[in-house]
Amino acid sequence: MSAQDCEMQESGLLAELPGDPMIWVLIFSELAVFGLLLGAFAVARAVNPVVFASGQAVLDPGLAALNTLVLVTSGWAAARGAAAARAHAAAACRRWLLLAIAFGCTFVAIKLLEYAGEIATGVGLETSTFFTLYFLLTGFHLLHVVLGMVILAVVQRGAEAGAVETGTSFWHMVDLVWIVMFPIIYLVR
Template sequence: MSATECEQEGSGWGILEDLPGDPMIWVLIFSELAAFGLFLGAFVVARVIHPAVFAAGQAALDSRLAGLNTVVLVTSGWAAARGTNAARAEERPRSRGWLIGAMALGSLFVAIKLVEYGGDIGRGIGLETSTFFTLYFLLTGFHLLHVCLGIVILAVVWRRAEPIGVETGTAFWHMVDLVWIAMFPILYLVR
């Protein structure tokens, strides 16, 4: 098949072409969702094996801070979506404003999570406290790393506020939201 024939056939991305943003971000998103799914699956299996350890671990967590962080992160996703809508309408200043709001709320999420970690560590809770806390810190730390990466991605696309870039950054940001929405009840609420 010649290059011209390939161009006529499309880019070869199939279903990914219909998703917002650059198709490569969706490859990353799907791989990250698989990784988080495996981590959460391991957490659930370990809970079944050690129910008393996990019940004690959950009881030591601050679900109020985690609930606040859920509201903060979901609101940041809403702001990022508004930024995407503004970018699509070629309203770059509005798009940038919404992206700044999303990044600020993402930064607030990081600050609240660090306060929560500080409280845990202050009470003598760490990675080696129990199986629950080993998995808790690994899962939430991995997620926190993704929040920080998402803030960097939003900052990069903020500069030009072009629709494809904003869509790409917002798609990653929504993945971060989605993962937290799944993690929050599993880690903090489900007994």
Template sequence: MSVADCEQEKAGWGIFEGLPGDPMIWVLIFSELAAFGLFLGAFIVTRALHPAIFAAGQATLDAHLAGINTVVLVTSGWAAARGTAAARAGRRQVAHGWLFGAMTLGGLFIAVKLLEYAGEIAEGNGLETSAFFTLYFLLTGFHLLHVGLGIVILAVVSRSAEASSVETGAVFWHMVDVLWVVMFPIIYLVQP
């Protein structure tokens, strides 16, 4: 489907008109943002109710690894944006290369996050350790699943490197980026 066909199809979607990518990705993104919003809201409210538990849990986290992961994920978003620009210009091989870079960085994010989890588990922290760790593992684990899904989506759209498909995949990937940029300070930096 050409970009013009995609734009014409979106014209019937009202609120989605003018947004990049397929309108259905936006339905998915809005539902995912609502789910993450509820998770983050639960985290913030529970932290306000139990500041000592959250301070103790947060003190055991490795903010340096999380900071590295932030740089990795933001850089992968940049690579996905470059891939989108290349696909729009009809440069499919270049788009494929940028998307491969984004996927590779997404894989690095997963590896670093699993390393961080291994450290937490080695210290005896798990889902049942405290309210902090229950919400920490659920929230970051849910995000980690989305990183994995995003890699799969980028792999699928990279095969054809068609502009509208790449744009749709990149939109999902940027949602994953933005969520982490919001989660990182709330979980690792903001003191209870």
């Protein structure tokens, strides 16, 4: 790639976003995958609303709402960590990112508690189309939460602004996906 190509690439849309431009390629790809899964969920609900209504009746929207609050708070802590990294306050950055990770762990614990309650009622992946898609969507998101916590743990060590911006950009994608998933899965009838 020539120097002129690199300059053109650096001045493009991705260059205006925080963090490494390649994280945005990953984020947009992940958003597309989640969008397709949520679209499949919406179509399946339209085709079989009775199965989806009975599946939603088993869910605990209170725990999901608590998890929404936990994840949004974690995103706030991650944003504070990124601001601290930009201000060259490495110790503060580490504290904020560790707090974000702690809230991420809380999200995971609540989600696992929710899964345990659902499984205790006898539901699983093969119970219905609703639960197949529910466990697929929320499980895929849960894996992204865990990956996001690993990314935050890695970038907090050096507390370098560019790396922290990259890691928190991924973490905010995880937040955004949950904020969209929560009402679609738990509230919309």
